[in-house]
Amino acid sequence: MKFTIYQESRPGKRPTNEDRIAYSYSRESLLMVVADGMGGHLHGEVAAQIAVQYITEAFQREAHPLLKDPFLFLSGALNNAHHAILDYAADRFLPEAPRTTCVACIVQDSIAYWAHAGDSRLYAIRGGRVLGVTRDHSRVQRMVEDGLITAEAAVHHPARNRIFSCLGGTNAPQVDFSKKTPLMTGDVILLCTDGVWGPLPSDVIPRAMSTGNVLQATPALLNQAEARGGENADNLSMIAIRWEDNYAEDTIGSVSTKTMPIDSFTTQMEAFAKARKGTQPLPNLSDEDIERAIQEINAAIRKYSK
Amino acid sequence: MPPQANVPLPPGYQLDEYRIERQLSLGGFSIVYLAFDKEDTPVAIKEYLPNSLALRSQGDALPSIAEENVATFRYGMKCFFEEGRALAKISHPNVVRVQNFFRANETVYMVMHYERGRTLQEHIQKHKGEIRESFIRAIFARLLNGLREVHTHKLLHLDIKPSNIYLRNDGTPVLIDFGAARQTLSLDTPLLKPMYTPGFAAPEQYNNTRRELLGPWTDIYSVGASMYACMAAAAPQAADQRLERDQLAAAVKRWPEKYSKQLLETVDWCMRLNYLERPQSVFALQKALADKARSVPRPTFLGGLRKRVRDLIK
Ligand SMILES: Nc1ncnc2c1ncn2[C@@H]1O[C@H](COP(=O)(O)OP(=O)(O)OP(=O)(O)O)[C@@H](O)[C@H]1O
Ligand SMILES: [Mg+2]
Numbered sequence: 001m002k003f004t005i006y007q008e009s010r011p012g013k014r015p016t017n018e019d020r021i022a023y024s025y026s027r028e029s030l031l032m033v034v035a036d037g038m039g040g041h042l043h044g045e046v047a048a049q050i051a052v053q054y055i056t057e058a059f060q061r062e063a064h065p066l067l068k069d070p071f072l073f074l075s076g077a078l079n080n081a082h083h084a085i086l087d088y089a090a091d092r093f094l095p096e097a098p099r100t101t102c103v104a105c106i107v108q109d110s111i112a113y114w115a116h117a118g119d120s121r122l123y124a125i126r127g128g129r130v131l132g133v134t135r136d137h138s139r140v141q142r143m144v145e146d147g148l149i150t151a152e153a154a155v156h157h158p159a160r161n162r163i164f165s166c167l168g169g170t171n172a173p174q175v176d177f178s179k180k181t182p183l184m185t186g187d188v189i190l191l192c193t194d195g196v197w198g199p200l201p202s203d204v205i206p207r208a209m210s211t212g213n214v215l216q217a218t219p220a221l222l223n224q225a226e227a228r229g230g231e232n233a234d235n236l237s238m239i240a241i242r243w244e245d246n247y248a249e250d251t252i253g254s255v256s257t258k259t260m261p262i263d264s265f266t267t268q269m270e271a272f273a274k275a276r277k278g279t280q281p282l283p284n285l286s287d288e289d290i291e292r293a294i295q296e297i298n299a300a301i302r303k304y305s306k
Numbered sequence: 307m308p309p310q311a312n313v314p315l316p317p318g319y320q321l322d323e324y325r326i327e328r329q330l331s332l333g334g335f336s337i338v339y340l341a342f343d344k345e346d347t348p349v350a351i352k353e354y355l356p357n358s359l360a361l362r363s364q365g366d367a368l369p370s371i372a373e374e375n376v377a378t379f380r381y382g383m384k385c386f387f388e389e390g391r392a393l394a395k396i397s398h399p400n401v402v403r404v405q406n407f408f409r410a411n412e413t414v415y416m417v418m419h420y421e422r423g424r425t426l427q428e429h430i431q432k433h434k435g436e437i438r439e440s441f442i443r444a445i446f447a448r449l450l451n452g453l454r455e456v457h458t459h460k461l462l463h464l465d466i467k468p469s470n471i472y473l474r475n476d477g478t479p480v481l482i483d484f485g486a487a488r489q490t491l492s493l494d495t496p497l498l499k500p501m502y503t504p505g506f507a508a509p510e511q512y513n514n515t516r517r518e519l520l521g522p523w524t525d526i527y528s529v530g531a532s533m534y535a536c537m538a539a540a541a542p543q544a545a546d547q548r549l550e551r552d553q554l555a556a557a558v559k560r561w562p563e564k565y566s567k568q569l570l571e572t573v574d575w576c577m578r579l580n581y582l583e584r585p586q587s588v589f590a591l592q593k594a595l596a597d598k599a600r601s602v603p604r605p606t607f608l609g610g611l612r613k614r615v616r617d618l619i620k
Contacts, residue, residue, distance in 0.1 A: 002504060027546075284377060284380065285380040285381060285383060285384055290380075290383065290409060290414070291409070293384070293387045294387075294407050294408065294409060294414065296391070297387065297390040297391055297394050297404075297407045298394075298406065298407055300391065300394035300395055301394045301404055301405065301406065301407070304394060304395050304396065304397050305397060
């Protein structure tokens with residue numbers, strides 16, 4: 001499995017960042033997840049945090065190294081995350097459960113599977129063209145799709161932030177699933193919150209990703225969205241991967257892209273994992289231990305020089 | 307959550323007794339810089355900075371480390387020390403020389419002799435499909451001198467691949483990046499887990515539980531895969547995939563017109579899935595590379611051999 005990945009989350013002009021993002025991978029399966037905790041609701045960032053953490057942990061339990069059934073996994077993980085948020089609220093006697101959007105994607109055996117609730121989006125992009133994109137659970141957005149209002153008008157629509165499916169909240173989420181989407185070398189999968197896609201004209205994201213250089217294109221897109229978001233720019237978060245055909249003999253060729261040492265990135269990326277329960281504590285390395293190790297090494301260097 | 311790319315120290319930054327000139331590379335575990343010491347001699351400095359644990363922002367020297375990651379960060383430092391320990395004991399013209407080790411900016415730094423040239427990987431890309439037999443024999447014969455020295459010290463490199471073989475401007479090779487020494491320590495630590503470059507790691511490296519299977523033959527597989535990459539201008543099929551379904555075309559079959567049969571057989575010999583069938587020592591391989599007339603042992607196709615290998619690995 002080979003890919004290049006970049007993720008970043010920014011507060012925009014808001015005092016707090018209620019977006020949460022994460023990725024995790026085993027040797028053969030990759031998970032990416034983006035959640036946008038809903039402001040206005042109490043503890044939006046808590047809901048987003050629970051969702052991301054819950055789904056990541058479930059992935060780490062089940063991907064050994066492949067998930068048996070990615071759709072089943074996504075369905076279980078999103079629904080259980082929803083209940084984990086409700087439990088959190090119940091435990092604390094919160095008057096209202098916090099809410100969050102969620103979009104999650106699994107890639108394994110070069111096939112992508114995704115699921116979402118709310119208006120955080122996933123784009124699958126090939127050669128600068130959109131292969132697939134999630135449909136927001138937003139009435140305003142559906143009106144745009146149905147041609148009832150223009151995209152322009154939607155930006156200013158009073159109900160533009162209202163969504164009819166999310167994790168947490170009183171109603172069970174409506175989760176939509178993608179088709180199984182086979183990937184080819186160079187395909188880009190991008191997950192983002194509405195702080196990113198909202199301010200940008202619809203063709204900007206696929207075009208920005210047409211080079212496939214996610215390491216450069218991701219921060220550039222965030223800059224653009226943040227600038228267009230202006231004085232009131234929302235939280236913006238994005239994870240993007242460029243899929244690199246794994247088993248074909250392209251390993252060296254793919255590194256030749258002169259932009260960045262993709263090789264060192266893709267082969268050395270570390271999985272993101274939040275401090276996990278159940279892992280044994282690591283032996284502590286004190287300052288004295290560090291000093292001693294350095295002295296020993298320097299002594300060996302002197303001894304073996306020449 | 308922060309971006310995963312780390313920001314290097316800026317040019318001109320005074321780091322202990324060294325002045326940073328520029329960044330040479332940025333990996334997931336460390337950043338390598340070109341710097342100058344007090345006598346204005348160039349050095350390469352490797353900074354321990356795993357981006358899953360410690361992130362430096364623009365304009366800062368100190369990385370920020372989330373509290374829950376401090377223990378893991380320190381533990382990884384221990385692994386970084388292993389690289390220093392391994393290299394400190396080896397003084398050989400074909401192995402990068404470490405000169406100093408120090409602590410600064412709440413992390414640690416390894417100072418190496420600066421080599422002028424480029425990696426074999428870059429060379430392969432520049433000369434796609436036109437790498438000559440004499441070049442391969444010359445580079446790898448010398449490189450194996452260095453690897454022999456490493457093995458003599460009871461160390462394994464475990465990450466030999468074209469991007470970790472450096473070619474000086476005078477054409478001699480240097481083995482760099484002993485970072486894999488950390489693997490021994492970090493197996494159960496997800497945040498520090500190395501990811502092998504598919505194509506160059508030996509099949510037995512995919513089995514975390516049977517470390518006793520690793521030996522000189524493990525590095526020898528990677529040497530064979532690197533020679534194969536010189537010919538193919540691409541990485542060979544990854545060993546774990548080969549165990550499932552071996553689609554790697556034998557060098558002997560692929561390039562009979564371009565390279566001598568003896569060299570091609572030597573490459574295939576190194577890349578046998580069953581480690582017992584590979585050259586068992588660097589010396590054995592060196593003899594094959596030096597002596598064009600020498601014949602290469604044939605594989606013993608015992609019934610069910612593939613299965614036996616798989617049993618060993620799984
Ligand atoms: N001694 C040196 N002289 C010149 N260049 C060097 C030297 N050491 C490293 N480099 C350059 O830095 C790059 C990365 O070095 P190295 O392979 O040691 O690090 P890495 O792959 O990032 O390691 P890690 O796996 O520890 O993160 C090399 O490909 C080479 O271009
Ligand atoms: Mg390297």
